[in-house]
Amino acid sequence: MNKQPKYRQVADALRREIDNGTYPPGSRLPSESELSARFDASRNTIRNGLNLLVTQGLVSSSQGLGYEVTKHEVFELNASRFENLEFPQNGDAYSTDVTNAGRRPHQTFRVELTPAPAYVAERLKVEEGSRAVLRFCHRFVDDVPWSTQATHYPEWLVEQGPRLTEPGDIAEGTTRYLASLGIEQVGYFDEISARMPTPEEARLLEIGAGVPVLLWTRTGFSNDRPIRCTVTTFRGDLNRMNYEIGDLSARSENEPQ
Amino acid sequence: MNKQPKYRQVADALRREIDNGTYPPGSRLPSESELSARFDASRNTIRNGLNLLVTQGLVSSSQGLGYEVTKHEVFELNASRFENLEFPQNGDAYSTDVTNAGRRPHQTFRVELTPAPAYVAERLKVEEGSRAVLRFCHRFVDDVPWSTQATHYPEWLVEQGPRLTEPGDIAEGTTRYLASLGIEQVGYFDEISARMPTPEEARLLEIGAGVPVLLWTRTGFSNDRPIRCTVTTFRGDLNRMNYEIGDLSARSENEPQ
DNA sequence: TGCATCAGCTTGTACCAACAAGCTGAGCAA
DNA sequence: TTGCTCAGCTTGTTGGTACAAGCTGATGCA
Numbered sequence: 001m002n003k004q005p006k007y008r009q010v011a012d013a014l015r016r017e018i019d020n021g022t023y024p025p026g027s028r029l030p031s032e033s034e035l036s037a038r039f040d041a042s043r044n045t046i047r048n049g050l051n052l053l054v055t056q057g058l059v060s061s062s063q064g065l066g067y068e069v070t071k072h073e074v075f076e077l078n079a080s081r082f083e084n085l086e087f088p089q090n091g092d093a094y095s096t097d098v099t100n101a102g103r104r105p106h107q108t109f110r111v112e113l114t115p116a117p118a119y120v121a122e123r124l125k126v127e128e129g130s131r132a133v134l135r136f137c138h139r140f141v142d143d144v145p146w147s148t149q150a151t152h153y154p155e156w157l158v159e160q161g162p163r164l165t166e167p168g169d170i171a172e173g174t175t176r177y178l179a180s181l182g183i184e185q186v187g188y189f190d191e192i193s194a195r196m197p198t199p200e201e202a203r204l205l206e207i208g209a210g211v212p213v214l215l216w217t218r219t220g221f222s223n224d225r226p227i228r229c230t231v232t233t234f235r236g237d238l239n240r241m242n243y244e245i246g247d248l249s250a251r252s253e254n255e256p257q
Numbered sequence: 258m259n260k261q262p263k264y265r266q267v268a269d270a271l272r273r274e275i276d277n278g279t280y281p282p283g284s285r286l287p288s289e290s291e292l293s294a295r296f297d298a299s300r301n302t303i304r305n306g307l308n309l310l311v312t313q314g315l316v317s318s319s320q321g322l323g324y325e326v327t328k329h330e331v332f333e334l335n336a337s338r339f340e341n342l343e344f345p346q347n348g349d350a351y352s353t354d355v356t357n358a359g360r361r362p363h364q365t366f367r368v369e370l371t372p373a374p375a376y377v378a379e380r381l382k383v384e385e386g387s388r389a390v391l392r393f394c395h396r397f398v399d400d401v402p403w404s405t406q407a408t409h410y411p412e413w414l415v416e417q418g419p420r421l422t423e424p425g426d427i428a429e430g431t432t433r434y435l436a437s438l439g440i441e442q443v444g445y446f447d448e449i450s451a452r453m454p455t456p457e458e459a460r461l462l463e464i465g466a467g468v469p470v471l472l473w474t475r476t477g478f479s480n481d482r483p484i485r486c487t488v489t490t491f492r493g494d495l496n497r498m499n500y501e502i503g504d505l506s507a508r509s510e511n512e513p514q
Numbered sequence: 515t516g517c518a519t520c521a522g523c524t525t526g527t528a529c530c531a532a533c534a535a536g537c538t539g540a541g542c543a544a
Numbered sequence: 545t546t547g548c549t550c551a552g553c554t555t556g557t558t559g560g561t562a563c564a565a566g567c568t569g570a571t572g573c574a
Binding site (some may be wrong): 262263299 | 556557558559560565566567568
């Protein structure tokens with residue numbers, strides 16, 4: 001009958017109770033010692049079971065406090081609207097979206113000249129290790145880390161648009177700035193994948209165990225070649241990316257709210 | 258100096274050695290007892306460290322065999338090309354893509370009439386729990402589970418397209434079938450998110466610890482209302498979704514291969 | 515030769531013990 | 545009242561032990 005190992009039974013029982021509302025999001029689970037008594041198992045076995053739930057992102061633990069059922073509030077990102085001249089990118093769409101949602105945006109910004117990593121060089125069609133401008137952005141919503149965004153521009157582009165290396169923000173947006181120089185972004189290629197965060201990503205995004213990152217790579221093209229490559233990392237549990245394709249007039253009709 | 262707990266030092270050291278090629282993808286790590294000797298730590302501590310790497314998706318373990326460095330082979334999905342009348346969906350694009358990649362596609366298929374889940378009902382603009390046709394697809398590549406796809410059609414649509422409830426495949430594709438009835442899909446709305454798999458998903462996709470799922474929801478619209486909602490789950494480590502937006506003629510120029 | 519068995523490796527499960535470290539509220543002191 | 549300390553809760557870390565269970569290659573029998 002009871003072929004499942006005990007720590008798995010513990011995890012399954014707790015998961016059911018989380019699902020059926022016995023422990024709603026934000027509430028605390030019983031302590032390890034209480035669970036130990038309830039399931040007649042050692043503390044180690046209980047910890048094994050709880051650890052399963054943690055790595056699945058259902059609960060989080062903190063020393064001294066206990067285990068808490070996680071609650072997410074998903075943030076919507078409209079990826080197909082981001083980039084055109086009406087709505088230039090580079091923080092504008094982000095700040096607007098966040099403010100409209102009644103949240104407070106905040107970002108730190110950094111510019112450097114670095115060798116292009118292989119992944120980026122491939123997409124920009126330049127030599128691996130050749131120089132590129134990196135504009136790096138670390139974004140927060142209500143002071144919670146939200147995403148990191150690293151945009152690389154190939155070196156040949158800098159000769160035409162020297163302001164790309166300026167340390168500050170480009171007020172009108174980089175897309176619009178480049179367009180004013182006759183370099184227009186006429187299309188882009190998006191790649192989306194998911195994986196567990198590297199320690200570096202976990203640090204920047206303050207991600208605990210059991211939360212994957214969404215990786216979004218956007219390569220922008222002018223008429224004749226790639227002009228930038230943006231790699232954005234999001235907390236997977238707090239973000240959802242949206243694409244609108246074709247005629248969606250039926251979607252907004254009678255939309256509640 | 259050495260503030261990091263020992264099990265973390267073990268994980269970090271092994272991660273570095275994986276990154277720098279000491280243990281390339283597919284190779285085996287030393288056994289727990291060997292590592293125990295090397296790091297002068299108990300087996301429990303070593304297991305704690307290894308468990309970190311497992312939940313981060315860097316290595317996988319199996320009883321009797323040991324720990325193996327994972328290797329992924331990413332599969333590209335062109336999401337913006339999937340759905341139009343030239344390339345109808347429902348397995349066609351999947352089979353074509355997989356065959357073109359020199360792999361062997363295989364899928365199981367199921368049709369049922371069920372109450373629409375809340376998530377789907379919201380998108381189809383029907384009452385939660387009202388009946389809907391579910392066409393469910395479990396897809397494999399070279400006999401490895403690849404994705405599950407659940408498409409819901411609202412009940413009112415079935416009255417116009419009764420073949421939707423047929424248990425078998427619809428040869429010409431559902432999109433084309435519906436178009437032949439005058440119900441044309443003129444646009445769609447995509448939502449993409451990532452999270453850790455539920456036990457059910459882990460079972461269907463044979464996902465081990467440390468691998469997230471990519472969730473792809475596509476809602477298709479006719480001129481006046483939503484006509485279907487497709488939820489696809491992928492192994493996050495084996496798939497990458499692509500979107501092409503705008504003019505990308507520059508992308509394919511001089512493309513190798 | 516061919517096949518079954520088993521020793522000896524591996525990880526998995528389960529228990530015990532002890533102390534470190536973080537948090538909270540009670541209670542005392544200024 | 546305000547602020548500090550500390551007892552007593554929580555989880556985190558590390559050590560130990562024992563046996564179960566899966567895999568592989570060597571051994572030896574038919």
